[in-house]
Amino acid sequence: MSLLAIVLVVVVGIAIAALLLTVSFRLVVGSMPSYLRAMGAVVLTALASAVALGLAHALLGGGRLLAFVVQFLVGAAMVNWLLLDGTGLRIGYGKACLVQLVYLVMEIVIGVLLAIAMAVLFGAAVMSMHH
Numbered sequence: 001m002s003l004l005a006i007v008l009v010v011v012v013g014i015a016i017a018a019l020l021l022t023v024s025f026r027l028v029v030g031s032m033p034s035y036l037r038a039m040g041a042v043v044l045t046a047l048a049s050a051v052a053l054g055l056a057h058a059l060l061g062g063g064r065l066l067a068f069v070v071q072f073l074v075g076a077a078m079v080n081w082l083l084l085d086g087t088g089l090r091i092g093y094g095k096a097c098l099v100q101l102v103y104l105v106m107e108i109v110i111g112v113l114l115a116i117a118m119a120v121l122f123g124a125a126v127m128s129m130h131h
Contacts, residue, residue, distance in 0.1 A: 014039060014042055014043060015039070017042045017107070018035060018038040018039040018041075018042050019035075019038075020103055020106050020107060020110070021033075021038045021041060021042060021079070021083075021099075021103050022035060022038045023106070024099050024100075024102040024103040024106055025038070025079070025083055025099050027102055028095060028098050028099045028102055029085050029086075029091055029095060029099065030085075030086070031085050031086030033083040033084065034083075037082050037083055037084075038083060040082060041075075041078045041079060041082040041083055044078050044082070045071070045074055045075045045078045048074045048077075048078065049070055049071045049074045049075070052070050052074050053066075053067055053070045053071070056070055072097075072100055072101075072104065075100045075103070075104075076093060076096040076097045076099070076100040077093070077096070079091075079096040079099050079100055080092065080093050080095075080096035083096075083099075
């Protein structure tokens with residue numbers, strides 16, 4: 001892939017992730033956070049998760065479950081730290097965990113739907129080549 005395509009995929013991915021985070025925050029808390037703050041939370045979660053996961057791998061070994069747990073906990077901390085409710089206060093770590101859970105479920109559902117759509121499109125392309 002070219003560098004431009006990689007940058008485009010990363011930028012679009014961050015934009016979509018921030019949109020999903022604002023929607024999940026709205027569903028749980030009831031107020032919509034700033035989109036730029038949500039984008040910052042997504043970027044900082046990715047960076048902090050990478051650092052925390054590197055430390056966790058060095059201390060505990062590796063695994064997908066460990067990566068999921070680290071990303072969930074760091075993401076909830078970033079949501080609590082950066083995204084404020086309608087009154088300008090932090091929402092608390094418990095609500096931040098709930099926001100993060102809704103966000104991850106939304107990501108998984110959208111990922112499965114995209115995978116199904118890609119499989120159908122790829123299958124149709126392969127079938128059209130054989131006829």
